[in-house]
Amino acid sequence: MNKIKKNNICVVGAGPWGRNHIKTLHNLNALGAVVETDIQTVSKLKSDYSYCKYYDNVTEALDDDYDGFIVATPPSSHFTITKKIIEEGKPVLVEKPITLNLEDAVALNKLAKQKKVNLMVGHLLLFHPAFIKINKLLKAGDLGDIQYIYSNRLNLGTFRTDENVFWSFAPHDISLINHFFNEAPLKITSRGIDVLQKNIHDTTITSFKYNNNKMGHIFVSWLHPFKEHRFVIVGSEGMIHFDDSLGNKPLLFYDKKVEFNGLIPTAKSGDIRKIKYPNELPLTNELIYFMSKINNGKIEIANGDSAVEVVKILEIATNSLLRD
Numbered sequence: 001m002n003k004i005k006k007n008n009i010c011v012v013g014a015g016p017w018g019r020n021h022i023k024t025l026h027n028l029n030a031l032g033a034v035v036e037t038d039i040q041t042v043s044k045l046k047s048d049y050s051y052c053k054y055y056d057n058v059t060e061a062l063d064d065d066y067d068g069f070i071v072a073t074p075p076s077s078h079f080t081i082t083k084k085i086i087e088e089g090k091p092v093l094v095e096k097p098i099t100l101n102l103e104d105a106v107a108l109n110k111l112a113k114q115k116k117v118n119l120m121v122g123h124l125l126l127f128h129p130a131f132i133k134i135n136k137l138l139k140a141g142d143l144g145d146i147q148y149i150y151s152n153r154l155n156l157g158t159f160r161t162d163e164n165v166f167w168s169f170a171p172h173d174i175s176l177i178n179h180f181f182n183e184a185p186l187k188i189t190s191r192g193i194d195v196l197q198k199n200i201h202d203t204t205i206t207s208f209k210y211n212n213n214k215m216g217h218i219f220v221s222w223l224h225p226f227k228e229h230r231f232v233i234v235g236s237e238g239m240i241h242f243d244d245s246l247g248n249k250p251l252l253f254y255d256k257k258v259e260f261n262g263l264i265p266t267a268k269s270g271d272i273r274k275i276k277y278p279n280e281l282p283l284t285n286e287l288i289y290f291m292s293k294i295n296n297g298k299i300e301i302a303n304g305d306s307a308v309e310v311v312k313i314l315e316i317a318t319n320s321l322l323r324d
Contacts, residue, residue, distance in 0.1 A: 007291045008032035010066040012058050012081055014041050017095060018072035022049065024283050025070075030291060035061050062088045068118075068294050070287075071095060076162050079104040082119075086111050091118040093290045096171040097314060098307040100163060105311040109304035120290055120299045121307035123175035127285035130242050130251045131176060133277040134233065138180060142253070143235025149177050149216040151231045154224040164201040164321070166190065167314050169220040173231070174310045175302065177208065177216045180233065184309050185210050190317040195223060199322060206317045240275075251275040 007030040011021045014036040025031035026049055033053040036042050042054055055061045058081050061069075068091040071081050079099045085092045086108065098121045099105045112119035125131055137143060151173040160168050178184055185208035192204030203221035210216070229244035239254040255270030286302075293299050 007067045007294060008065075009068050009070060009287075009291070010035065010061050011070045011072060012061070012085075013071065013073035014038070014045060015072065015074075018070075019045075020283060021070050021072055021287070024281070024287055028284070028287060028291075030287070032066050033061055033064070058084055062090070066090065068092065068291065070290075074162070075100050075167075079108065082108055083111065086115055086117045086119065089115055089117055091120075091290070091294050093120045093122060093287075094307075095122040096124075096175075096307075097121075097163075097167055097311055098304075099311060100167070102308070102311050102315050105308045109308050112304050118290075118293050118299045119304040119307070120293075121302050121304070121310070122286065123172060123302040123306070123310070124282050124286055125172040125176055126179060126302050127289065128244075128282040129278045129280045129285070130244070130249065131231075132285075133251065133275060134240055134242065135180070137240065137253075137275070138233075138235075142238060143233060143240060144237030144257070146180060146233060146235050147214060148234040149180060149232065150218070151177070151216075152219045152228050154219070154221045154226070154228040156224055156227075157222055159196065159202075159222055161197065161200065164192075164194075164199075164204070164318060165220050165222050166192070166201065166204045166206065166218075166317055166321070169222070170204075170206070170218050170317075171310050171314065173218045173220075174313050175306060176231070177218070178306070178309065178313075181210050181214060181216070183210060185216070185313065188313060188316045188320065190320040192321050201318075201321050204317070204321060206320075208313075251277055 009025050009030050010033040012035040014034055031052050035055045035058050037056050069085045071094040078094055082094050153169045187209040190204055190206040192201040194201045196202055202223045206218045208216040227245045231242045233240040239256050241252045253273050253275050257268055258265045259268050
């Protein structure tokens, strides 16, 4: 993706991920302002980005003329901040999850449509060059019919007190699986354990049933001895494996499938080949896409509708956990 014309973007929240947005926007010549209340953080930012403006609340920032806003505050504050931005008619990209309950997500999406404001959620992996490449392979029919998708997202920490590990780790994978199946699941079942904090699950395994007997599952844990970000797609004509936690981030195509000898299924194994994909930063791709839509069309990838669908799935899975 190429750089676009200069935009003037305000980032709300300068925590670890907010600072990634700030740095990336700076590199894209699009950083206009930062909203942050922590004095030490602001002091450090001013030494690195002295040219941009700083505010300690979003209301003051909205009084000035910015092309768009990015909300990178804790999820519990997303609804209130994003609502203010939408009411002022400003395009907004909200980090995942968009809200911590479905009612608020639906309300923001409805308001954005009423105000004709572009609302986008930070489902970052939809902009990862490896997953963009996978999508092209799927559309070209290289894997045949998709039969099964699974994801493992495992690490030690970071622990949350206002959301369980599924809310914290799984939104990216939910958005990917729905994107590749091009539909929402028909049935969701989740099981897990809450070791550290009651009713805030540390490890979950969630299964999804889709149309035509398709299936997916997501295994997430923040109580795990090593980091693993594994994503696998099984198709009728081949299989794909991507591991974002490995240093070289390999994307592998397995020429493996099942053929029938009469009624007897037989495994057929061929070559394993490495698939090349561009060396691009997902956040750069995401922000370029967001800015390209500010004055030119509506959000199609990671839009408000998909944000609502992901939160709906998160709620159903959590209710399944709490019933277990």
